[in-house]
Amino acid sequence: MCLAGHEKNCSNRLSVIIPALNEAGEIAAILAAIQPLRAAGHEVIVVDGGSHDETVSLAAPLVDRIILCERGRSRQMNAGALQASGDILLFLHADTRLPDAAAHLVSSGLAHSGKSWGRFNVRLSGRQPLLRIVERMMNLRSYLTGIATGDQAIFVRREAFLAAGSFPDIPLMEDIALSRSLKRTFGRPLCLSTPVTTSSRRWEESGILRTILLMWWLRLAYFFGVAPERLTQHYTRREA
Numbered sequence: 001m002c003l004a005g006h007e008k009n010c011s012n013r014l015s016v017i018i019p020a021l022n023e024a025g026e027i028a029a030i031l032a033a034i035q036p037l038r039a040a041g042h043e044v045i046v047v048d049g050g051s052h053d054e055t056v057s058l059a060a061p062l063v064d065r066i067i068l069c070e071r072g073r074s075r076q077m078n079a080g081a082l083q084a085s086g087d088i089l090l091f092l093h094a095d096t097r098l099p100d101a102a103a104h105l106v107s108s109g110l111a112h113s114g115k116s117w118g119r120f121n122v123r124l125s126g127r128q129p130l131l132r133i134v135e136r137m138m139n140l141r142s143y144l145t146g147i148a149t150g151d152q153a154i155f156v157r158r159e160a161f162l163a164a165g166s167f168p169d170i171p172l173m174e175d176i177a178l179s180r181s182l183k184r185t186f187g188r189p190l191c192l193s194t195p196v197t198t199s200s201r202r203w204e205e206s207g208i209l210r211t212i213l214l215m216w217w218l219r220l221a222y223f224f225g226v227a228p229e230r231l232t233q234h235y236t237r238r239e240a
Contacts, residue, residue, distance in 0.1 A: 012107035014042040014155075015086030016098075019076035023094045024053035031062035033097055038064065042103055043086050047076040073150075074167040074174040081161060090155040095199035098153065106155050109190050116160035117182045118190030119148035126200035130208050135195075146188040150175040153196045160186050 016034060020027060031044065038044055046059045049071035060066055069079040077091050088106060092098065099105070099120070109118060121139045124131040138149070148154050154175060156164075164181040167174045183189070203211045 012088065012103070012111070013086040014088050014090050014103050014106065015080075015084035016042065016044045016090045016092050017077055017080035017084060018044070018046045018092050018094055019049065019073050019080070020046050020051065020055050020059070020094045021049040021071060022051045022053050023055045024051070024058055027055050027094060028058045028062065030094060030097065031059060034102075035062065037098075037103055040103065043084060045080045045084060047080040049073075049076050072169070072171065074169050074171075077174075078166045078169075081158075081166065084158070087158055088155055089158055089161055090153060091150065092153050092196075093150055093198065095201070096151060096153060097197045099194045099196060105192055105194055109192055110155075110157065113190050115188075115190040116186040117154070117156035118192060119152035119154050120192045121195040122149075122152045123195035123197045124200040124203065125197055126204055128200075128204070128208065131200055131203065134203065134208065134212060139191075139195075142189075143191050146183045147176060147179040148189055149179075151196075151198045154178070154189075156182060 014037065016037060018030075023030075027046070031046070034044060043065070044063045045065045045067060046056075046063050047067045047069050048056050048059075049069055056066055056068075065083065067076075067079050067083060069076045081089050088110065090102075090106065102120075105120075106118070110116070119142065122135055124135050138151070142148055142152060160182060164178060164185055166178075168177045170177065179189070206214075
């Protein structure tokens with residue numbers, strides 16, 4: 001449904017889909033930051049994967065819909081997409097903040113480029129100089145390969161998402177797999193230079209260089225056909 005008086009039109013309505021699990025410490029602040037999107041008539045959906053804290057109760061007043069789903073980022077995002085009413089789906093990690101005018105950047109960018117999907121540049125929240133190098137490398141790699149990661153807030157027209165087969169039901173690398181399918185079917189993504197800001201906590205807690213090497217190893221192994229289930233086991237052991 002379009003809302004009279006808003007600058008957007010029906011064909012550009014966004015559904016922001018946020019998979020969440022035990023995010024009580026951050027979810028209210030994250031959702032408060034995107035209330036202007038709701039005020040403009042866009043949709044915000046949180047898909048909870050079985051939180052044991054107050055994530056659901058804190059999110060409920062700040063979203064258009066709460067969906068309860070089996071744990072797993074792919075499953076959660078697919079569940080949100082299935083019930084979303086927008087024409088453009090934007091998948092947002094719970095530790096990532098959208099820039100101002102995100103809806104305009106996405107809708108006008110897709111319209112002017114003729115593309116069906118895209119992503120933002122990413123900026124890491126921490127201040128360590130090495131993080132600036134990491135984020136530049138992430139954005140450059142994505143630009144050169146035409147592959148986006150979940151940290152870059154992937155957005156896609158609903159019909160393209162469905163035609164690409166949605167997110168595969170795998171425990172890791174679901175964003176890479178979807179990007180490959182979208183690229184194969186609809187071409188390279190729209191790369192918005194305006195960044196989203198994602199938490200650098202993982203990088204700082206595990207060690208920046210260590211995390212870089214781990215991410216590179218995981219992606220290389222996936223590229224050469226190692227099953228995501230095996231990669232998840234390795235990732236979990238390293239994080240522990």
